[in-house]
Amino acid sequence: MEFEFELSQRFFFDAAHTLRRAHDTASSLRVHGHTYHAEVSVQGARDAATGMVVDLAVLRAEIETLRQTLDHHLLDEVPGLGTPTLENLCAYIATALRERQLPVSAVRVWREAGGDSCRLVLPR
Numbered sequence: 001m002e003f004e005f006e007l008s009q010r011f012f013f014d015a016a017h018t019l020r021r022a023h024d025t026a027s028s029l030r031v032h033g034h035t036y037h038a039e040v041s042v043q044g045a046r047d048a049a050t051g052m053v054v055d056l057a058v059l060r061a062e063i064e065t066l067r068q069t070l071d072h073h074l075l076d077e078v079p080g081l082g083t084p085t086l087e088n089l090c091a092y093i094a095t096a097l098r099e100r101q102l103p104v105s106a107v108r109v110w111r112e113a114g115g116d117s118c119r120l121v122l123p124r
């Protein structure tokens, strides 16, 4: 029987943004920062030779490359992100890593301070 595994790695980044929205706009409109936390999950069967779904060192290296496009950036100006919401951050991270041929199954992004969290589950 072939098992399916899910590996996950976490990272964080500090970034600024503004957020235009109908509700409670004053503070959100000013440029301000957050510490964002993210967790990327990859899913699949083991490679018979390596016993791995994907080498965690490879995943970590790809995440670090991606992280550099977000950390200490003004998210409003990050190409391809769109409005800097948690949803768009999840989609941005998932898209970037899938483009690197990683079998991403889910991405979660959250902010500890306000308790906000968003999880994106991708179809297989």
Ligand SMILES: Nc1nc2c(c(=O)[nH]1)N=C([C@H](O)[C@H](O)COP(=O)(O)OP(=O)(O)OP(=O)(O)O)CN2
Residues within 6 Å of the ligand: 019, 027, 028, 034, 084, 085, 086, 087, 111, 113, 114, 115, 116
């Ligand atoms: N569907 C979504 N709704 C909202 C999002 C989101 O990402 N998806 N984000 C926000 C705000 O960014 C969030 O409420 C935090 O408020 P913000 O003005 O950005 O910063 P604060 O300092 O007020 O929040 P802290 O988390 O306490 O730093 C709203 N809706």
Ligand SMILES: [Zn+2]
Residues within 6 Å of the ligand: 017, 019, 028, 032, 033, 034
């Ligand atoms: Zn904010």
